Amino acid sequence: MATRPRVFYLHGLASSARSAKAQYFAERLAARGLELHCPDFNEPEFETLTCSRMIRQVEAAMAALPPGPVAIIGSSLGGFVAWHVAARQSALRRSRAGTAHPIDRLILLAPAFDFGRTPLGGMDAAGLEAWRRTDRFEVFHHAENRTRFLRYALYEDARQYDSAACAVEVPTLVFQGLRDAIVDPGMVRRFAAGRPSLTTRFVDDDHQLSASTGIIWRESAAFLGLIT
Numbered sequence: 107m108a109t110r111p112r113v114f115y116l117h118g119l120a121s122s123a124r125s126a127k128a129q130y131f132a133e134r135l136a137a138r139g140l141e142l143h144c145p146d147f148n149e150p151e152f153e154t155l156t157c158s159r160m161i162r163q164v165e166a167a168m169a170a171l172p173p174g175p176v177a178i179i180g181s182s183l184g185g186f187v188a189w190h191v192a193a194r195q196s197a198l199r200r201s202r203a204g205t206a207h208p209i210d211r212l213i214l215l216a217p218a219f220d221f222g223r224t225p226l227g228g229m230d231a232a233g234l235e236a237w238r239r240t241d242r243f244e245v246f247h248h249a250e251n252r253t254r255f256l257r258y259a260l261y262e263d264a265r266q267y268d269s270a271a272c273a274v275e276v277p278t279l280v281f282q283g284l285r286d287a288i289v290d291p292g293m294v295r296r297f298a299a300g301r302p303s304l305t306t307r308f309v310d311d312d313h314q315l316s317a318s319t320g321i322i323w324r325e326s327a328a329f330l331g332l333i334t
Contacts, residue, residue, distance in 0.1 A: 111177040111210055111330065114143045116164065116184030118218075119155075122148060122249035127181055127215070127319070134323055138332050143167055147184075152247065152254050156263040157222070160187045161194070173206040177213070177330055182289065182313070185217025185280075186269065193272035200273075212278040213326050216289045216313050219297045222264025237261065270297065278304045279329045281322050283311035 113135055115128045122128075123144035132142040145163045147155060164187060168176055180188030192209045199205070225234045226243065237243045238258050247254040278301075282294045291308065298306045307325060309318040327333045 110140065111175045112143060112168075112171055112207070113140055113330070114145070114164065114167070114176060114178045114188075116145065116160070116178060116180040116188050117147060118182030118184050120152075120245050120247040120249070120254065121181070121184075122146060125181075125249065126316075130319055130323070131179060131326075134327070135332075138327075140332075143171075148249070153257055155256060155260050157183075157187060157190070157260070157267055158263050160184075161191055164188075164191050165194075168207040171207065175210040176207045177211040178209060179213040179215070179326070180217060181215040183218050183221060185214035186219060186221045186264075186267070188212055188214060189217065189219065189269055189272065189274060189278075190267050192274045192276045192278075196273055196275045199275070209276050211330060212274075212276050213329065214278060214280045215315055215322070216282055216286055217280060217294065218289050219269040220290075220293055221269075222261060222267055223269075226261060234261070275303060277329075279326065280304060280306045281315060281318065281325075282306060282308050283313060283315055283318070284308055285311060286313045288313040 115131055117123055117125050117128060123146040128142065128144050135142050145167050147160050147163065178188040178191065192212055195205055195209055241258050242255045244253050244255050280294060280298065282291050284291050294306065298304045309321060311318045315322060
């Protein structure tokens, strides 16, 4: 990349802007003089989280920066959000509206491309109906080390975002664990097929990708033009 990008990290569901992966990237980017921007999707309230709110938060955070290229690293649900932020920007470019913060690269870690198309967390149809009826779904919040709940609006809102229908024109590097029990590796493989701008790197790892951080950093840094 000719110009060094502003780099964003979008954390996953029930995680935080201070997650281990966010800190890992922040430390290595700081050593190269780059700041990592990490919107906190738990704000203003975790229970009322929606994908639309997350997308607005990312776009507002980008707009607050001086003009220049942006690279986004998105993990799990954060990968889904990154894809749709890029899709919205691609649509603006096609309409010739332009943008002051062009997204030049996406790095997606176990991206939940099918979020809103499949039930959350292995939930069956009965569980999904119970969530709709009670407006309450309990999840373990890893950053807070306690159980929290989510409103049904998260799933209902996500259904309007069809990742497969998006025309994203951004070079994208995807890391996916072959032992991931949350994001189906087969879904990621099928999604990548026929998308020449999307490169997949399958690793022998689970959803957290904790054993693959070295590989992820080396290949991401090269992808961002930070090392040769």
